[in-house]
Every structure is written in structure tokens, then in C-alpha cells.
């Protein structure tokens with residue numbers, strides 16, 4: 454058995470089968486590149502769903518991680534630490550929020566937002582106990598806990614995991630009238646991704662988010678933006694909601710917040726929302742630990758100092774322009790903003806999975822979402838030349854499948 458097959462069969466035997474990974478075994482990375490155990494080099498156009506916006510083992514982040522790990526790593530929030538304050542302050546300043554609550558994974562930040570919204574609904578808005586509603590969008594992705602999958606429209610995410618908590622209302626994404634119609638006196642919040650990432654890089658029509666913000670304000674409903682994937686520069690602004698001049702009442706950050714080294718997330722909000730939390734209401738053993746806070750703080754600084762947001766805007770525009778020039782019949786549409794882009798393919802030619810396998814064989818890592826969308830979301834440190842390489846590979850791969858289709862027809 455090859456070394457690759459050995460790793461894969463061992464993992465298959467002992468690891469739960471909740472993923473179906475591509476058959477390569479990666480063992481190191483640097484910048485925009487990853488290598489497998491056989492020494493093959495890949496351009497990472499996936500960056501762990503935006504968690505690796507800074508690139509793999511960014512030198513500044515690695516140095517902070519090593520220094521802080523050798524000093525103090527985990528103490529719990531039962532004591533103050535000297536890393537959390539400046540991390541939280543920086544995150545609030547950069548996102549124009551008043552306060553933040555640190556967690557670890559994205560879905561925990563979402564749960565934190567949902568709990569805050571409900572409590573705000575009861576204590577501030579005056580909704581009668583236990584009837585608060587939160588409006589969400591169809592085709593959403595906010596994580597995998599029972600509460601969060603309860604309002605997913607993806608059958609597989611829910612099936613077998615009920616019973617589910619109540620109080621969530623689904624409306625179509627991109628539909629302002631539906632939001633207006635769904636709001637009633639018990640509505641506490643509207644939770645939305647400015648661009649649906651896992652849903653297939655779905656960019657709503659211009660003006661959608663701004664109108665949502667206006668509707669929420671009119672009805673005293675909190676606007677909560679899940680910026681876990683779209684935030685921190687990915688779409689060419691610090692927050693994707695800023696493309697429409699929206700300042701939400703609360704946002705969720707995760708993924709890139711950990712600098713590609715650690716799971717770090719947070720819920721950030723305006724004071725009157727965050728202040729519903731009192732000691733003992735909510736927490737996390739690891740949330741806000743010194744190691745995560747030190748790395749998170751440096752991750753934010755790197756985004757600003759290395760102009761990653763500006764890079765995402767410029768290079769994203771370039772990538773999108775080039776992708777839109779693809780003439781292949783396989784390409785149904787090209788979508789995205791900044792360096793969060795996707796190609797929707799016509800699966801009568803090739804499945805998303807097969808297409809990604811072909812990209813991998815040519816040295817480009819991507820992953821399909823919803824079977825038909827090829828996600829292209831590289832680290833924000835990527836260069837124009839590296840994007841060019843990806844484009845060459847994509848064009849070759851498209852051509853290859855066109856020819857195969859012609860031959861089989």
C-alpha cells in the first residue's frame with residue numbers, strides 16, 4: 454500500500470466518516486502553498502474556507518504563537534489575562550462595534566449571537582418570555598450545532614438530528630419584502646450572511662443588505678451579520694456589510710480571526726445588545742485564552758499592515774474579470790466579491806467533485822460546494838502571478854472536460 458493509502462485507510466478505520474476528503478494527504482504548508490506526503494506541491498485556492506486568509510504559517514503569526522505559547526497559553530476566563538483586552542479593543546475598533554465576546558469556533562459565535570438576541574428581545578425590547586423569534590434566510594450556513602442546523606434549509610444537515618428548538622423563521626435570501634412580512638412584535642433579530650458562502654457564493658442584489666438594515670431599524674429588530682467567512686477583508690472590505698454602508702447591531706467573526714493557526718471566533722455588538730450578558734450567563738473554557746488572543750490580535754494587525762483588504766479588492770476584481778472571460782460551455786456563471794469567488798458549472802459535463810479532482814491533479818486545491826459551485830478563495834496574500842497559474846489550470850481543465858464530453862457524445 455502506498456504511504457498515501459496507508460494514511461487514508463487508517464483515518465477511515467478510526468475517524469468518523471463525517472467528511473469525504475479528496476484522496477491526498479497534506480503534511481506541510483507555507484504561504485499560499487501546500488505539500489502532500491509524496492512531495493507534490495499545490496496552490497491553495499481554498500484556504501480552509503477563509504480560515505487561512507493570511508496564508509499558511511505566516512511568519513509574524515507563527516512567531517507570536519511560539520512566544521505566547523512559551524509564556525502563557527490557557528487560564529480560563531476565571532482570571533484576567535494580559536492579551537485579551539487589546540485583542541478585543543482592536544477587533545471592536547476595526548469593525549466599529551462597542552463590545553465583543555470571545556469564543557473559539559464560528560458556530561459558537563453564532564450561538565452567542567442567538568442567545569444575546571433572545572435575551573435582548575426579552576429584556577430590552579420587551580418580548581414576552583419564551584416567544585422570541587429570529588428570522589434567518591433559506592440556503593444559509595451558520596454551523597452545525599443542533600440549534601443552528603434546526604434553521605438550515607439543507608435536508609441532510611437536519612435529518613436524524615431532531616427534535617429542534619423553536620423560534621426560528623426562514624425567509625428567502627435576497628428578498629426584502631419577505632423580511633418585512635416575516636417581522637412581528639416578537640421578532641428579536643434577523644440573522645444573515647452578507648454573501649452566502651457555503652450556500653454557493655450567492656451575492657444578493659445591490660441594495661439588499663442596506664434595505665434589510667433599514668427594515669430592521671424601523672421595526673426595532675436586531676440586524677446580525679454572520680461575517681465568519683465574509684469578514685476580515687475577504688470580500689475587499691473589512692466587513693462585507695460595509696459594501697452597502699451597513700453597520701449591523703451585531704456581527705460574528707471566526708475563521709481568519711485565528712490567523713490560520715488557531716480556532717478563534719467572537720460575537721461583537723453594540724453596547725445595549727452585549728450588556729444583556731451578565732456573569733454566568735454564557736461562556737467557554739477556551740474562549741479568550743491568552744494564546745488565542747495574542748494570535749488573534751496579530752492576525753488583525755497583519756490584515757491592516759499588509760493591506761490584505763486592499764489586495765482582496767484588487768486581486769479579486771482581477772480574478773473575477775478573468776473568470777468572467779471564460780468561454781467554456783461548462784461555466785454557467787461566475788459569482789463573487791473580492792477573493793470570495795465561485796464558478797458554477799454545468800454538471801451534465803462534469804460533477805463538481807470530479808472537476809476539483811482534476812484541478813488537484815494539476816496542482817490547484819479547491820472544493821465544490823452544493824455539488825455545482827467550484828469555490829476559489831485563496832489566501833489574501835496571493836499574488837497576481839499565482840492567480841494566473843490558477844487561471845491557466847482552470848482553462849486547461851475546462852478544455853479537457855469539454856473534449857471528453859465531445860468524445861463521449
Ligand SMILES: *Cc1c(COP(=O)(O)O)cnc(C)c1O
Pocket residue numbers: 502557558559560561563594595596597646650651679680681682683707708
Ligand atoms: C464556517 C462558517 C460557520 C461555522 O464556523 P465553524 O468554525 O465551522 O463552526 C458559520 N457561519 C459561516 C458563514 C461560515 O462560513
